[in-house]
Amino acid sequence: MRVIGTGAVLAIALAQPAWADIGRIKLASGTASIERDGKLLPLKPGFVIETGDTLVTGARGKAGVTFIDNTRLSAGPGTRMTFRSFDYNDTTQKGRFVSFLRKGAVAIISGRIARNDPQAMRVETPKNIYVIRRARVVLNVK
Amino acid sequence: MSQVALGPGEDGDAGSVAVLNAAGTELAIIDKAGAVANVSGGSASIKVMDSAAFDTKYADLLAGLPTPPRTFVLYFKENSIEPTEESQALMAEIFAEIKKRAGADLEITGHTDTVGPEDVNDAFSLRRAAEVTSYLFSQGLDKTIVRIAGRGERELREQTPDDTPSAINRRVEVIVR
Numbered sequence: 001m002r003v004i005g006t007g008a009v010l011a012i013a014l015a016q017p018a019w020a021d022i023g024r025i026k027l028a029s030g031t032a033s034i035e036r037d038g039k040l041l042p043l044k045p046g047f048v049i050e051t052g053d054t055l056v057t058g059a060r061g062k063a064g065v066t067f068i069d070n071t072r073l074s075a076g077p078g079t080r081m082t083f084r085s086f087d088y089n090d091t092t093q094k095g096r097f098v099s100f101l102r103k104g105a106v107a108i109i110s111g112r113i114a115r116n117d118p119q120a121m122r123v124e125t126p127k128n129i130y131v132i133r134r135a136r137v138v139l140n141v142k
Numbered sequence: 143m144s145q146v147a148l149g150p151g152e153d154g155d156a157g158s159v160a161v162l163n164a165a166g167t168e169l170a171i172i173d174k175a176g177a178v179a180n181v182s183g184g185s186a187s188i189k190v191m192d193s194a195a196f197d198t199k200y201a202d203l204l205a206g207l208p209t210p211p212r213t214f215v216l217y218f219k220e221n222s223i224e225p226t227e228e229s230q231a232l233m234a235e236i237f238a239e240i241k242k243r244a245g246a247d248l249e250i251t252g253h254t255d256t257v258g259p260e261d262v263n264d265a266f267s268l269r270r271a272a273e274v275t276s277y278l279f280s281q282g283l284d285k286t287i288v289r290i291a292g293r294g295e296r297e298l299r300e301q302t303p304d305d306t307p308s309a310i311n312r313r314v315e316v317i318v319r
Contacts, residue, residue, distance in 0.1 A: 021289070024319070026208035026245050045245025046287075066208045066319045068249070068289060074206030090251070090291035091264065101144075107203040109152065125144040127164055127183045135157030136149040138200045 022086040023049040023067035031058030054082040071111030079104025100124045105140045149196040150175040211319040239318045247287040255311035268292025
């Protein structure tokens with residue numbers, strides 16, 4: 001076994017800052033923003049989503065996100081969804097993902113978090129909670 | 143008032159969704175492709191539409207889903223962090239895939255075979271991932287879009303007993319999202 005090269009050490013160090021990410025915007029159109037610390041940040045592909053962010057789309061807005069556990073999400077117009085908590089271990093690929101869909105519509109294709117623990121992916125709404133177990137779903141809140 | 147609709151799964155298995163009230167008590171489980179639950183607080187009413195209707199009914203929303211992640215598998219010489227020649231050639235394809243995707247990000251995950259103790263393999267798999275990452279950085283990869291992970295011997299491509307050398311299991315997966 002070779003001793004780890006300095007290039008590899010550098011690679012690990014440099015890749016660290018990205019580890020605050022929980023996901024990235026892949027598509028955005030119309031009015032689509034992230035609300036963070038009381039500010040509305042406009043979206044474009046590559047925008048980094050963090051825990052606590054709220055995705056907000058306008059009357060003609062849309063946004064698509066891929067999370068770091070490979071969960072994929074599409075938000076339709078008039079949506080407000082907060083990514084309340086996201087814990088994920090890159091080595092075990094287990095974690096917990098809780099979001100709150102206040103209003104609007106989303107399509108979700110679950111990723112590793114749901115695959116590796118059937119209780120770990122929850123979408124809360126004002127009156128109910130959905131536990132997503134390895135599925136492709138559409139959720140609507142009126 | 144909320145609603146959940148379950149579509150046919152990407153791998154053919156619909157999976158399932160549990161519907162709970164706000165206190166966490168289970169009201170229903172839907173597990174058939176095409177099932178729709180209309181839910182209001184303490185009650186859920188379920189109907190099942192034709193599973194093909196799911197994709198038609200929600201076409202706009204489904205069209206907004208990002209492209210599925212694509213995985214590239216790089217192989218290594220035994221007991222080494224040096225990629226095989228075929229794997230070195232694959233690096234150019236990884237860059238081409240990144241260019242195709244708006245807002246792309248990468249996960250570079252190392253795996254080992256079952257030779258050696260688990261904790262050593264965890265560290266070794268991370269090293270392999272880091273070596274590939276440092277090579278891709280030297281080729282101009284954007285440093286802000288990468289996560290590195292080591293999975294050790296948890297995810298074998300070829301199932302083997304413990305302490306079995308396997309060229310298929312010694313690998314780094316580069317996942318382009």
